[in-house]
Amino acid sequence: MSIPFDLPADDRDLSPHTGYTRAHWEAVADGLLGAAWRWATPGGALLDLPGRPSASGVRSDGLEGYARTFLAAGFRVAGAGGADPHGWLERYARGLAAGTRAPGRDDAESWPLILDHHVQGQPMVESASVALGLALTRPWLWDRLDDAVRDRAESWLRGALTHLPSPNNWYLFPFTVASFLESVGRGDEATARAVERALGLLETWYRGDGWYADGDGRAFDHYNGWALHLYPLLHAHLTGDAALADRLGPRLRAHLEGYALLFGGDGAPVHFGRSLT
Incomplete structure (x- = not known):
């Protein structure tokens, strides 16, 4: 299997079984995130990865691209004590602001609304990833957001609290x-x-x-x-x-x-x- 990014040299002293250390996992995360962000919308709210759309639709899929990769970025930056050499959190902050500006609107960036699981449920799944990403990175992302963006993010997230899960x-x-x-x-x-x-x-x-x-x-x-x-x-x-x-x-x-x-x-x-x- 070819790996589209460079990995550090194996460290068999620290990791005798695989040679892999945290530096390897950081490199993998950075490589995957870099590949995914090639498919981001201009505002960074949606990552429209190539392939056949899911039954939830392309906008929900784009939100999923944002939310699931945010998990990787969140764990990567939090585990490094806030070190973010590639500026991932700046991208996710920009995408959060764009996606929550007018949820449900049919434009290039807006996130879909969170509804009941049998109506439009997939965004509820993604809301957990967004919330967890924000929790992991709070000192470096959430705490630095404008109050208006925080209010909009809360309003969107609360859709998960007022609608029916599976x-x-x-x-x-x-x-x-x-x-x-x-x-x-x-x-x-x-x-x-x-x-x-x-x-x-x-x-x-x-x-x-x-x-x-x-x-x-x-x-x-x-x-x-x-x-x-x-x-x-x-x-x-x-x-x-x-x-x-x-x-x-x-x-x-x-x-x-x-x-x-x-x-x-x-x-x-x-x-x-x-x-x-």
């Missing part, structure tokens, strides 16, 4: 939005309700041995690792909720102890659940 891990998307809004002093009854609702559902979905059902019944999926463990524990970490971390942490540890068995020696996953089938 009856599964989707409840963690408004949960993540609420967690961020509360962390920046914009919490209220709606955010408290979203957090309480999601954590309550999480308890009813836990089946033991590190596994949650993805909703009621036996709907198990790879989302167990990506969403159901990730969002609540990141919330606990970012908000300093030690009691929640103490309750959920051992579940994640149990999940990880067996998770490698779901992948073959060539990296191929076991194909189960709606995410892969």
